[in-house]
Amino acid sequence: MKESQDIETATTALSPTNATGPPDNKARRYDRQLRLWAASGQNALESSRVLVINGTATSTSTLKNLVLPGIGHFTILDPSKVTPADAGNNFFLNGPHSIGKSRAEEEVRLLLELNDGVEGMADTRSLEEVLDTDPEWISGFTVVVAHNLDSKLLDRLATFLWSDDSHPCLFVIRSSGFLAEFYIQYHEHAIIESHSETAPSLRIDKAFPGLLEYAKSLDFKTMDPTEHSHIPYVVILVKALEDWKAEASLPHGGLPPQTYPEKQEFKKSIVAMKIKPDEENFDEAEAQAYKCWTSTTVPSEVAELFQDTRLTNITPKTPRFFVLLAALKEFTQQEPYALPLSSTLPDMKSNTENYVHLQKLYKTKAEEEKGVIKKLLAAPVPSDLVDSFVKNAHGLKLLKGKLWDALNGDKEALANSVGTLPKQVSAHLALSALATFHSDNPTATPTVDALTAEAKKILPELLEGWDDAVGEVVRAPFADLPNTAAFLGGLVAQEVIKMITKQYVPINGYCVADLVDSWTGVI
Amino acid sequence: MPATTQDWDERYYHVDQILEKPGPRTDPGFLAGDEVKEFLREKCKILVIGAGGLGCEILANLALTGFKDIHVIDMDTIDISNLNRQFLFRPKDVGNPKAIVAAEFIMNRVPGVTVTPYYGKIQDKDDDYYMQFNLVICGLDSVEARRWINATLVNMVDPENPESLKPLIDGGTEGFKGQARVILPTVSSCYECSLDMLNKPTAFPICTIANTPRLPEHCIEWASVLEWPRVHGDKKMDTDDPEHISWLYNQAAARAKDFKIEGVTWSLTQGVVKNIIPAIASTNAIIAASCCNEAFKIATSSAAYLNNYFMLIGTDGVYSYTFEHEKRDDCPVCGGEALDMSISSETTVEQLIELLIEKQDIQIKKPSLSTPTAQIYFQAPPQLEAATRPNLTKKVSELVPADGEITVTSTSLPFSLSLRISYT
Numbered sequence: 001m002k003e004s005q006d007i008e009t010a011t012t013a014l015s016p017t018n019a020t021g022p023p024d025n026k027a028r029r030y031d032r033q034l035r036l037w038a039a040s041g042q043n044a045l046e047s048s049r050v051l052v053i054n055g056t057a058t059s060t061s062t063l064k065n066l067v068l069p070g071i072g073h074f075t076i077l078d079p080s081k082v083t084p085a086d087a088g089n090n091f092f093l094n095g096p097h098s099i100g101k102s103r104a105e106e107e108v109r110l111l112l113e114l115n116d117g118v119e120g121m122a123d124t125r126s127l128e129e130v131l132d133t134d135p136e137w138i139s140g141f142t143v144v145v146a147h148n149l150d151s152k153l154l155d156r157l158a159t160f161l162w163s164d165d166s167h168p169c170l171f172v173i174r175s176s177g178f179l180a181e182f183y184i185q186y187h188e189h190a191i192i193e194s195h196s197e198t199a200p201s202l203r204i205d206k207a208f209p210g211l212l213e214y215a216k217s218l219d220f221k222t223m224d225p226t227e228h229s230h231i232p233y234v235v236i237l238v239k240a241l242e243d244w245k246a247e248a249s250l251p252h253g254g255l256p257p258q259t260y261p262e263k264q265e266f267k268k269s270i271v272a273m274k275i276k277p278d279e280e281n282f283d284e285a286e287a288q289a290y291k292c293w294t295s296t297t298v299p300s301e302v303a304e305l306f307q308d309t310r311l312t313n314i315t316p317k318t319p320r321f322f323v324l325l326a327a328l329k330e331f332t333q334q335e336p337y338a339l340p341l342s343s344t345l346p347d348m349k350s351n352t353e354n355y356v357h358l359q360k361l362y363k364t365k366a367e368e369e370k371g372v373i374k375k376l377l378a379a380p381v382p383s384d385l386v387d388s389f390v391k392n393a394h395g396l397k398l399l400k401g402k403l404w405d406a407l408n409g410d411k412e413a414l415a416n417s418v419g420t421l422p423k424q425v426s427a428h429l430a431l432s433a434l435a436t437f438h439s440d441n442p443t444a445t446p447t448v449d450a451l452t453a454e455a456k457k458i459l460p461e462l463l464e465g466w467d468d469a470v471g472e473v474v475r476a477p478f479a480d481l482p483n484t485a486a487f488l489g490g491l492v493a494q495e496v497i498k499m500i501t502k503q504y505v506p507i508n509g510y511c512v513a514d515l516v517d518s519w520t521g522v523i
Numbered sequence: 524m525p526a527t528t529q530d531w532d533e534r535y536y537h538v539d540q541i542l543e544k545p546g547p548r549t550d551p552g553f554l555a556g557d558e559v560k561e562f563l564r565e566k567c568k569i570l571v572i573g574a575g576g577l578g579c580e581i582l583a584n585l586a587l588t589g590f591k592d593i594h595v596i597d598m599d600t601i602d603i604s605n606l607n608r609q610f611l612f613r614p615k616d617v618g619n620p621k622a623i624v625a626a627e628f629i630m631n632r633v634p635g636v637t638v639t640p641y642y643g644k645i646q647d648k649d650d651d652y653y654m655q656f657n658l659v660i661c662g663l664d665s666v667e668a669r670r671w672i673n674a675t676l677v678n679m680v681d682p683e684n685p686e687s688l689k690p691l692i693d694g695g696t697e698g699f700k701g702q703a704r705v706i707l708p709t710v711s712s713c714y715e716c717s718l719d720m721l722n723k724p725t726a727f728p729i730c731t732i733a734n735t736p737r738l739p740e741h742c743i744e745w746a747s748v749l750e751w752p753r754v755h756g757d758k759k760m761d762t763d764d765p766e767h768i769s770w771l772y773n774q775a776a777a778r779a780k781d782f783k784i785e786g787v788t789w790s791l792t793q794g795v796v797k798n799i800i801p802a803i804a805s806t807n808a809i810i811a812a813s814c815c816n817e818a819f820k821i822a823t824s825s826a827a828y829l830n831n832y833f834m835l836i837g838t839d840g841v842y843s844y845t846f847e848h849e850k851r852d853d854c855p856v857c858g859g860e861a862l863d864m865s866i867s868s869e870t871t872v873e874q875l876i877e878l879l880i881e882k883q884d885i886q887i888k889k890p891s892l893s894t895p896t897a898q899i900y901f902q903a904p905p906q907l908e909a910a911t912r913p914n915l916t917k918k919v920s921e922l923v924p925a926d927g928e929i930t931v932t933s934t935s936l937p938f939s940l941s942l943r944i945s946y947t
Contacts, residue, residue, distance in 0.1 A: 019788040020772070022765045027790075031604045035794065035801040036698050057537075057587075065805040068607055085536035091583050095634045096531050114610055177541060178826060195838060230735070347738055352782045355737040471547030476540035482587035483816040486580065490808030494699060494837045497805065504699065505839045515816050516548050518703075518829040520843040 026117075033069050040193075040388075041501035042070065046117075048500045049073040051141040051168070053127050053157075055080070055103040057480045058147045058173060060092040060111065061489025066496060067114045074111075075121040075141070077130065078104040089482050127153055135160050138168070143496055145171040148478055151435040158185055158404040169499055171492055172404050174431045177476030178515040179469060180488050181431055184495060184506060186401040190321040192388055193503040196395025200342035201296040202362075204288075205256060207238045208341065210361045215239040220273060228275055230351035232358050233285035240270055240285070241292045256293045263293065281349040296338045302396050306332075314378035324389045325396070327376035331369075339393045340369040366390075399508045407510065407523065408432055408458045417523045418463055424512045424521040426465035429455045430473045438477070446477050472516060484515055491520070529635030535560075538588055541825050553824045563589045567822050570656040571595045572645055572672060574621040576802050577662025577694050579611045580811030582625055585660075586633040588819050593629075594639045594656070596648070597622040602763070608804035645672055650679050653689065658821060660814050661693045662807075664800065666721065667888075667935060669693060673706065673714035674856045674938045680709045692817050694810040698801040699837035703813035704848070705821070705829045708857065712831060712848040715856040715938075719884040724798070739779060739786040743795045746774035762797045771796060809835060855885070855940035861928060868920040868946040872900055875919050879931060885940065887933045894923055894930070903934060920946055 027034065034042060048071045052059045055078040063074055082098045092110040093103070104122035112120045127149070130137060138144060144161065146154060154172065161167045162185065169186040207215070215238040220228060244266060245254050257266040267289050274282045298306075310318060311326040331340060343366035345359045370390050377386070389396075407413055407428075417425050433454035437446050444450075451470050455462060491511065498506040510523045535542075542560055545553050553559070569590050571581050574597035585593055599621050601612045611628040612621070622640035629638045641648075645668060653659070653675060663669050673691065681687040691706040693714060706713050731737070732744045751760050751771065761767050772792040779787040793799065813833055820828040829845070836842045853862040862885075866875060872892065879890045892899035899922055900914050901907040914922065923929060923944050931940040 019790070020776070021789055022769065023790060025603065028603045029606050031607075031790070032799070032802040033607055035799065036803065061808065064610060065803075065808050068610055068804040070607075084531050084533040087531070088534035089537045089587055091587060091632065095632065099531075113613070178546070350737060351735040352737060352784070355735075356783050468547050475544055475546045476537075479537045479540045481537055481541065482584055483812045483819060486584050486808050486812035487816065490805045490810075490812060491837075491841060493805035493808070494803075495841070497803075504837075507840045511841045515813075516546065516820075516826040517845070518813065518817070518833050519845045520835070520841055522840055 030070065037497070037501050037503050041497075041503050044501045045070055045497065046072050048142040049075075049140065050496065051075050051077060051138065051144045053077045053144065053146040054149060055090075055107045056147050057086075057090040057482060057485040058175060058488050059145065060090055060107050061485045062145060062147075062173075062492045062496070063107075063111055063489075064092065064114065065489055065493030067111050067118050067120070069497065070115055070117050071500070073119040073121070074108075075123050076104040076107055077123045077125065077127060078102075079124050079126045082106055089480055089485070091482075127157065131156050131160065139164070139166070141168045142500060143171065144168050145173065145492065145496070147173040148175065148480070151439040154435075155405070161185065162187075162403045170404060171496065173488060173492060174435060175478075175480060175484055175488060176431060176434055176473045177479045177481060178484060179427050179431060179472050179513070180484055180515070181428055181510050181512040182488065182492055182495075183404055183510045184401065184499065184508075185404045186399070186499070188401065189397075189399040189499065189502075189506065190319070191395075191397040191399070191502055191505060192321070192385075192392050193501075194392065194395040194397050194505050195503060196392070198299075198394060199346065200344075200394045201338065202234055202291065202345075203296050203336070203338060203341060204234060204237050204241065204291045205294065206296050206336045206338060207242075208336075208365045210365055211235075211238060211358075212242065214357070214361060216242065225275055227351075229279045229281060230349070230354055231281055232348050232350040232354055233281055233288055234345075234348065234358060235354075236270065236273070236282060236285040237288060237292055240266070240273070244269070244292075258293065263289070266292065284349055296336070298332045298337070298339055299394055302328075302339065302393065303332075305396060305398050308398075316379055318379060320379075320381050320385060321398075323377060323379045323381055324373075324386065326378060327373050328389075328393060330376045331373055340373055340390050341366045342391065342394075343367070344391075397505055399506070401508060405432075414459055418459070421521055421523055422463045423465035423469075423514070423519075424510075424523050425459075426463055426469040427512045427514055428510055428523060429458060429462075429466070430469040432458060433470070434473050434477055446474055448474050468516075469514075472514075484513075487513065487515060530564075535589060542823060546826060549826055550824055555825075559823050559825070560589070563819075563822055564591050567657050568592045568594070568655060569818065569822075570653070570659045571662070572659065572668070573597055573662040573664075574611075574625040574640075575599065575605065575662065575664065576608045576804075576807040577696065577811045577814070578621070579609045579625055580807050581660055581662050581694075581815055582611070582629050582638065583633075584812060584815035585818065586629050586636045586638075588815065590818075590822070591636050592639075593636065594641070595622050595626055596641045596643065596645055597625075598642065598644045608802055608807055610804065650675070653679060654687065656689060658818050659689055659691050660818055661691065662811060662814070663693075663695070669714050670718075670936055673708075674936055676706075677708040677713055677857045678937060690821050692814045692821075694814040696802060696806045696810050698803070699806055700835060701806050701810040702832065702834040703810050703817065703829070704832045705817050706831070712850045713854060713857045716851040716854045716858075717832075717848055718886060721883075723883065736778065736782055736784060739775070739784060739788075739791055740795050742775040742779040742782070742784060742787055743771065743792050745778055746771040746792075747796045750774050760796075762793075768793050768796065806835075806837065809837075855931075856938045861941035861943040863945065864942045865945045865947055866919060868918065870919050871916055872919055872922070873915040876900070876915075885931075887931060887940070888935055890931045890933055892929050892931055894927060897922070899923075899929065919944065 050071055055076045080103050082093055082101050082103045084099055087093050087095050087099050092107045098106045102124055104124055108120040108122040161170045165187040171184055173182040215235045257263045267286050270286050306329040310322045314323055314326050343363045345362050433451040434446055437450055437454050448470050495506045498504045507522050513520045544555050574595050600618055601616050601621055603617055611625045616624045620642035622642045626638035626640035676689050676691050679687055694703045727744050732741055736742050772789045776787045817829050820826045830847050832848045833845050852858045852860045876890055879885050879887050889902045891901045898911050900911045925946055929942045
């Protein structure tokens with residue numbers, strides 16, 4: 001995944017004047033994160049509203065990592081008073097001074113010290129009361145985070161949030177000593193800016209007319225030697241491929257190199273074009289020669305998205321992602337059967353003039369193809385969104401989620417995971433067993449036997465790693481260790497940021513962590 | 524007032540569940556109960572190097588888990604761009620030393636914990652200073668500083684004295700990615716052993732910068748590397764001074780315009796000349812928690828500790844990898860064996876020095892070279908430098924026989940590297 005952005009997009013939108021001068025205080029404060037998610041991500045964060053249920057150490061650790069980068073609003077829903085144990089393990093309580101006071105109020109006060117651009121509220125109602133009297137209140141948030149909630153109450157909350165796909169996504173976090181897991185419940189999550197590390201195709205194998213003409217117009221043989229050592233490799237390859245295909249009398253006439261000997265021969269022909277041994281541009285061309293026989297097509301992950309039934313009937317209500325996707329699909333069904341060209345050209349050996357000229361050819365063609373996409377749109381879409389969509393077309397993602405806890409009822413999915421991720425599934429089952437046992441027997445102490453019986457109801461055959469997992473859970477049931485809380489708070493905040501900004505790719509499943517052996521895994 | 528009187532009933536309710544009984548994977552030597560609690564809370568002394576993005580998180584976690592004698596070193600002062608993640612600092616603290624502000628904050632928030640700050644460089648302290656700690660945790664952004672503390676702790680190990688082995692826990696982050704590792708000096712792979720895992724810094728060839736710029740970065744490098752010294756002579760460039768950045772930006776933008784290159788902005792200029800690495804609170808929280816969790820496990824034996832490397836990538840889902848990084852027998856710090864190096868018999872001393880600076884697993888900035896019997900080239904003191912300078916243009920093969928050894932030392936690092944030279 002490419003993390004750093006080009007800084008122009010990262011800062012100009014935040015404050016259009018600062019591209020040429022020092023940034024204002026806000027841009028300076030957020031500089032290190034704007035280089036990851038740009039002004040568009042920052043604006044999304046600043047418009048978000050996060051609800052956190054249960055003011056535990058894990059909850060405030062998560063919130064800290066969201067208040068610092070500047071979410072718009074958060075509410076802590078918690079009716080409880082600070083206990084001596086809370087005052088000992090939560091950095092956002094004021095030690096013994098907070099004991100006996102409202103946990104939500106104390107935490108909100110101390111969290112707000114971190115960033116005066118953020119709004120925070122304490123709500124001392126219980127979740128049960130909210131679900132009984134005013135569940136719609138919850139749908140006013142962007143994201144809901146719940147840590148170590150009673151499992152029956154959690155089921156009610158999850159079912160309510162799942163009942164309408166416009167409801168906020170739900171983060172379920174469970175932890176017990178050194179073991180922990182979290183899950184994101186969402187129906188669907190579409191990502192345009194996935195920050196894919198795969199570079200878009202330069203279409204060397206399907207050179208567009210402007211590029212082809214330019215390559216053909218150059219006569220390598222009569223060229224000045226300095227000029228010769230500054231031809232960009234893209235141009236060398238386009239020309240070499242054209243020459244290769246033109247040798248129609250040979251068995252490969254008209255086709256790019258196909259077999260291993262042909263590919264070797266092609267590479268040799270590139271090296272043979274050198275007029276001096278130290279021409280690095282020809283070395284680059286040789287190293288990139290595979291681009292001549294790697295056919296530019298629509299990446300399979302993107303092609304899969306084209307199967308979505310929503311693309312066939314675009315209405316004014318269709319989400320913009322699908323309006324864009326429908327146009328993209330139609331675009332790829334015509335010559336050259338590829339995604340629209342990217343206007344970003346990687347650096348390569350060349351002099352300034354040749355590079356800038358090549359860059360201009362790519363930019364002009366990319367603009368032209370973007371124009372075609374715009375004409376294919378069946379409903380209006382803002383221009384900057386089209387730009388972003390086309391620029392990131394090769395990394396589009398559409399994640400489809402499930403109801404919280406669906407895994408434990410899905411014997412087939414569970415059986416599949418058991419084969420490849422036994423330790424991870426064991427930890428997940430141990431945390432599930434503890435939650436169910438505690439909900440049914442609130443005053444009883446969980447034992448290995450009791451939790452094993454509980455887990456067997458979900459998966460009759462227990463597996464490798466079960467003893468290790470259940471033993472740790474029984475050692476410290478629901479213990480909210482400061483280090484585990486901080487670890488989870490970091491992981492969950494990363495994912496909340498990804499969900500809110502719709503940038504980078506969040507998990508699709510259960511993320512399990514074992515801090516005895518220091519590993520994480522996703523089921 | 525002794526620290527323990529500050530403890531209220533159930534203060535450590537959560538942590539004590541771990542300290543009062545073993546888990547299924549706990550070492551049988553674990554002394555559950557009062558003994559381990561007493562060691563952690565009254566005897567254990569821990570050093571935190573760095574009070575920045577990782578350091579703030581590390582200090583808070585250590586204080587909450589029950590470490591009460593914490594020391595922290597940092598040479599930096601607080602900048603406004605720290606405030607998006609270094610959560611012990613407020614706008615009013617900008618300009619003040621990180622170590623001091625962080626220590627005060629922790630002591631105010633977590634009663635009974637003593638945090639002793641040192642505002643200065645790790646190199647100011649000697650072995651006696653480092654010897655007083657049970658554990659060292661590093662949250663640094665500098666490779667140089669990590670190499671120094673790593674080599675210092677490895678050199679301190681005295682096989683006769685088990686107390687001289689100080690576990691070193693090191694964390695680092697970049698954007699959504701990070702890593703945490705446990706180093707047992709001389710026992711497990713050390714920081715120097717894994718030097719080749721670092722990303723090579725992007726360096727642009729000088730001829731590209733001078734003659735054939737293509738990217739906005741090339742224009743910025745031209746302004747800072749070539750134009751600044753040409754125009755300002757000996758005046759040092761200060762990348763924290765907005766006026767200096769503005770000057771560089773204007774030069775770079777003018778050059779970009781001449782060459783029809785797009786994309787030079789003020790912010791990009793600052794990013795390139797300061798080599799800014801993206802940083803967010805959440806990634807620092809994960810890595811700092813991982814470091815502190817290992818420190819807690821080592822200090823208490825309540826669970827096995829990391830052997831020895833945890834890396835995390837959070838850009839595409841949550842991907843992590845836990846593995847044992849192997850010790851290198853020819854590691855210049857902890858290996859003991861000479862490193863084989865094959866060079867041409869035509870290679871000059873100067874070229875060999877270039878090679879030592881460039882080579883990914885060595886990266887010594889200012890190497891001095893000698894053989895067991897003679898000095899080849901010394902960077903300092905000036906008299907010795909002048910006396911050995913004529914050797915720079917000589918061929919190595921004239922000074923060192925085949926299979927002969929060269930000892931490489933560096934002024935910035937407390938170690939010496941033995942090279943066994945063969946010629947092609």
